[in-house]
Amino acid sequence: MKTILRFNLLLLFVSTSVFSNTIKVKGHITCGNEHIPFANVSINDGQKGVYSDDHGHFLIELEEGKTYTFLISVVGYKDMIKEFKPTRSNHDIHFNLSKDYLELNEVIVSSSRRSQSRQETSSVVNVVGSDFLIKNNFKVVAEGLNYIPGTRVESTCGNCGSSQLRLNGLEGPYTQILIDSRPLFNGLVGVYGLEQIPVAMIDQIEVVRGGGSVLYGANAIGGTVNIITKSPQFNSYEVGTNFGTIDGKSHDYSAYFNTSLVSKNDKTSSYIYGSYRNRDAWNANPNDIYYRLDEDGNTIGEPIKDDFSELTAMKTLSLGTKVYHQFSEYNKVSMDVKYTHDKRRGGNKLDQPKEEADITEAIDMHIGTAMLNHDWYSKSNKLHLNNYFSGQYVHRDSYYGAHQQKDGFGLTTGKTIVAGSQLNINLGNVLNGRSYFVTGVEYINDQINDKKLSYFDEELGKVTDDATVSDQISNTYAVFAQNEWMSNRWSVLIGARWDFVDIVDNQNQQNNKSVNSINPRINLKYKLNDNMQLRGGFATGFRAPQMFSEDLHIEVTSGQGVRTQLDPNLKPESSISYNLAWDFDKTFGHVQTYFLIEGFYTKIKDRFDNQYDYLEDGTLILFKRNSTSDAVVQGVNLEGRIAPNEKLSFQAAYTVQTSMYEEENQWGDEETSTSKHILRTPNQYGSLSADYNITSQWSVSMTGVYTGSMYVPYLPGGFIDGELTTDEELIDTEQFFDMGIKVSYLTKLSKSANIQIGAGVKNIFNQMQSTFVSGIDKDAAFVYGPITPRMFYIDLRIGNLLN
Incomplete structure (x- = not known):
């Protein structure tokens, strides 16, 4: 009985190995002779995805004979798009990226509600990434938006600390603020919301100037x-703390973690x-x-x-x-x-x-x-x-x-x-x-x-x-x-x-x-x-x-x-x-x-x-x-x-x-x-x-x-x-x-x-x-x-x- 059971298990293993229509595709991401770790590998507009390891390799199961569109993106390198049809004899794929010091090729979603390279979009989209926010000691979203053309954040009350974002000169109510493409900022949250979103949770901020009500509804007159x-993305962690002082008496302290x-x-x-x-x-x-x-x-x-x-006391x-x-x-x-x-x-x-x-x-x-x-x-x-x-x-x-x-x-x-x-x-x-x-x-x-x-x-x-x-x-x-x-x-x-x-x-x-x-x-x-x-x-x-x-x-x-x-x-x-x-x-x-x-x-x-x-x-x-x-x-x-x-x-x-x-x-x-x-x-x-x-x-x-x-x-x-x-x-x-x-x-x-x-x-x-x-x-x-x-x-x- 045990012999029969072992034989059946062996037969099952062989059949699934030989007749399975899935193939393990091995990927290799480089820039010249440099291996690119932790690159984002998106397949068929986000249908599947994986990240390369610390040596620039990845492994993913795909169906044999089916054509897939790979999009490789990583900060500091130009995006690469390549179509690939895995077969038993062809299951390795190599991507050789080019440097992008200015980070002009970010993948964005705000222009047309689908993922695409920023250079492909039919409208102008500006992007602020998390690296820029953290590198310059910005604690909240509001601080980083001033570095986008036509965008300005201002304080509107010295007592309560409210603020507003102006796009192309129009007041805050004319800007549609979204979180992951959802309009959750109502009139109650909007005047404080940009100072309530910590940098620790931000991947990037996308700004589309001009009328955009077609996709995102009311209040998108300014943008x-x-x-x-x-x-x-992959197993990772980060902790950080910051201490600032204005005059030795008024301090600003923050701490964060993410994993x-x-x-x-x-x-x-x-x-x-x-x-x-x-x-x-x-x-x-x-x-x-x-x-x-x-x-x-x-x-x-x-x-x-x-x-x-003039500066409000705040705990968030x-x-x-x-x-x-x-x-x-x-x-x-x-x-x-x-x-x-x-x-x-x-x-x-x-x-x-x-x-x-x-x-x-x-x-x-x-x-x-x-x-x-x-x-x-x-x-x-x-x-x-x-x-x-x-x-x-x-x-x-x-x-x-x-x-x-x-x-x-x-x-x-x-x-x-x-x-x-x-x-x-x-x-x-x-x-x-x-x-x-x-x-x-x-x-x-x-x-x-x-x-x-x-x-x-x-x-x-x-x-x-x-x-x-x-x-x-x-x-x-x-x-x-x-x-x-x-x-x-x-x-x-x-x-x-x-x-x-x-x-x-x-x-x-x-x-x-x-x-x-x-x-x-x-x-x-x-x-x-x-x-x-x-x-x-x-x-x-x-x-x-x-x-x-x-x-x-x-x-x-x-x-x-x-x-x-x-x-x-x-x-x-x-x-x-x-x-x-x-x-x-x-x-x-x-x-x-x-x-x-x-x-x-x-x-x-x-x-x-x-x-x-x-x-x-x-x-x-x-x-x-x-x-x-x-x-x-x-x-x-x-x-x-x-x-x-x-x-x-x-x-x-x-x-x-x-x-x-x-x-x-x-x-x-x-x-x-x-x-x-x-x-x-x-x-x-x-x-x-x-x-x-x-x-x-x-x-x-x-x-x-x-x-x-x-x-x-x-x-x-x-x-x-x-x-x-x-x-x-x-x-x-x-x-x-x-x-x-x-x-x-x-x-x-x-x-x-x-x-x-x-x-x-x-x-x-x-x-x-x-x-x-x-x-x-x-x-x-x-x-x-x-x-x-x-x-x-x-x-x-x-x-x-x-x-």
Whole structure:
């Protein structure tokens, strides 16, 4: 019996070995005589994948006689695409890559919702990788975005630390921010979100300027920022810490870890990360003085030294994991779970209860996010179906108040659900070119409930009721489709998206709105020769009239009842945008160069305009209507990169633009406070960076951000140089150049781990706004220029893949 059993097992082994239709393909990745470790091997647009080992080899099972498309990508080398049909006699494949010092060939997904080389895209896409973020000591996403042409991050409140991202001069609400291509940034999270995403979880950031509503929905008028999180690659780990100080008293400390685990059969893998940041508050003008005011607005008492923060105290904890499992060659699933706790406080008397300070703006925010993806591929490799479901829950306790108000406490909750399905079809050769069709449906549910909490009113002798500021539900139903055709010289992308947005205001049924919007997109690319190409695009966009605005808390801190009201004839904002770009990529001997010139034009019609009014009972009405003046933003983005060799590289970007209303627009309370300028938008701004690898162990990096002059509104109520200000004023600001430098040393810690030690300075010349305001009633939004003053820092990184 045992003999028969052994014979059957031997027969089974022989039959599966001889007659199996799968073959183990051996791969070898080099650059000349150099082996390339840890290269990403993607097969059939992500259907299968593996990474090369530390010697540049990989092993993967594929079906015999079937044609596969291999895409090899690794930082510092040009991507290589090769088709391969494995057979019993031909199962070895070799890839010899070329150096790419300027990293121009990244694989991106934001341009057309499918993976492709950045140089293949029909629209201009800029990419910031994790290496650049970590190398320059950036802790969060916001710090790295200033180094992309046409992109600028600014602080919008000195008390709460909110910020916004501007693309091509347009304000934050006109930029669609995505996480792994999902629109999870609602109005509640958006103003803080870019400072809540740690670098530890980032693979790369992709930016597409100009209208992009065709693929990603509302708010993509200025452009789209897609934050791609890291995926498990191979067994690896990294831990790091950073300590910075501004003046020896205000410190900024952070620590992080990440690890990637991959099973032996490469079917299951996970990426786990965590980060913690603790930043002290900082006061820019501690020697300035202010006075208290009586009921008539006259100064009383002795002068008081300023103790209000310009940099908000902040504690942020982030934890997350991403898990992949491949059931077969044609089915795989991934799950992503994140948790963020963000606690920040600005104002004065930070060691006392919030309601006992003269000014306090504080949030305590918990954010939980879960994302589920399923990918199915057809056996012919022509079809790729992606089904996705994402959810986010936000719980935020807040206090916004002045003059020791007892009624400044608030509670805001937000729920966001994104679900959809997308089908990618490879149509093969059509009219002597390759054709790809993408279509899909998407559903977005966004719920926000915002209220001021009850408190005990000593004068009334009773507890007041909660006051609802906003209670809204928004449902978006969308269908999109596009086709991209590519020949040797031409690329043509044509698409459209239909959105139906249904908005329900549970606080005021008169605010209920339904909006239909169809937005087309056309992009063309023409390859002039092997080194030059032209890209042009046209797109429309829209923005639905949401009632909730986080900016409301900055403008309203007195705790009175607030009601939102929409104009019965309110229309959605709409936009039309054009762009034309020329880029040049050529290697002269060993010197690699890249240059880009991009012109852009965006016109926005029916801009939302907020007007404030008071009812007899003291209730504040926020009335949202359409402005009678359209806005036009136009200009030129310039970018240049040069790498004389693999040790040295330079990158620079510069934008020249105008941002104007077609008619005078009121920005303050007074009728004479009008301007045609879109405020807080400089007409010129740019950035530069340089990297020099002195030796294999020593390296130095330098960064700089230039911000030109701009018009910034100042509202009265605070003290400047000890004098009470009583007039509204439009300030023409000074120019700024925020420069930083870092030196790093890398060495072996053990056989399987390296250690890197770095030290540097941010904002070397301490470029800050020249005028700061003091006093309890100061204008918190009067902030401009660099966010962080001069800071000295040291950092430490330990990992098995540091190089």
